[in-house]
Amino acid sequence: MREGRPMEEALRRASENRGKLWERWEDSPSRLVKGTLSLLLGLAERSERATGEAALQLSSHLRKLREVERWGRQELAEISSSMRSMALFFSPLIISLTCQMYSVLWKRGMGFLPSFLPPPLLLFLLGSYQLILTLFLLHLLSEMEGTGRGTLFASGLPLSLSMFTLGTIGGGAFLSFLT
Numbered sequence: 001m002r003e004g005r006p007m008e009e010a011l012r013r014a015s016e017n018r019g020k021l022w023e024r025w026e027d028s029p030s031r032l033v034k035g036t037l038s039l040l041l042g043l044a045e046r047s048e049r050a051t052g053e054a055a056l057q058l059s060s061h062l063r064k065l066r067e068v069e070r071w072g073r074q075e076l077a078e079i080s081s082s083m084r085s086m087a088l089f090f091s092p093l094i095i096s097l098t099c100q101m102y103s104v105l106w107k108r109g110m111g112f113l114p115s116f117l118p119p120p121l122l123l124f125l126l127g128s129y130q131l132i133l134t135l136f137l138l139h140l141l142s143e144m145e146g147t148g149r150g151t152l153f154a155s156g157l158p159l160s161l162s163m164f165t166l167g168t169i170g171g172g173a174f175l176s177f178l179t
Contacts, residue, residue, distance in 0.1 A: 087137035096167030
């Protein structure tokens with residue numbers, strides 16, 4: 001068709017090569033590609049006009065799908081950004097500061113706190129929880145974004161642990177005036 005030849009000739013050539021084309025597209029992992037091509041190839045056997053109309057409708061539909069996909073990616077980017085900041089910054093700081101506040105209350109001998117859970121043990125337990133939470137959120141982010149886990153873990157885990165350590169040391173220094 002690009003060379004000014006009629007559509008019938010293009011469809012005839014496509015039907016001659018159908019077996020070769022179908023073998024290539026049959027291995028495609030995309031269900032959308034398989035479904036679209038099987039519809040067009042099935043219509044090409046019946047009617048050239050129906051094939052042309054279907055191709056135009058499919059083109060319009062695929063264009064709309066592309067817009068929906070673009071919108072979905074934008075929305076997903078906002079969610080993944082929030083998850084990343086939660087895993088790497090807010091969660092480690094909040095957990096470490098909570099441990100330091102518990103330590104201050106425990107040292108002051110507040111009667112309502114159980115004495116069987118010393119602050120170092122709580123720090124270890126919540127630090128382990130923080131590590132597991134960070135691993136889970138980074139894994140989820142890597143699946144959502146389609147990036148490699150190794151790079152996200154290699155950059156995210158040290159940052160999260162650094163924030164936890166900074167919160168523990170900084171929170172302890174800041175709250176030391178209360179004891």
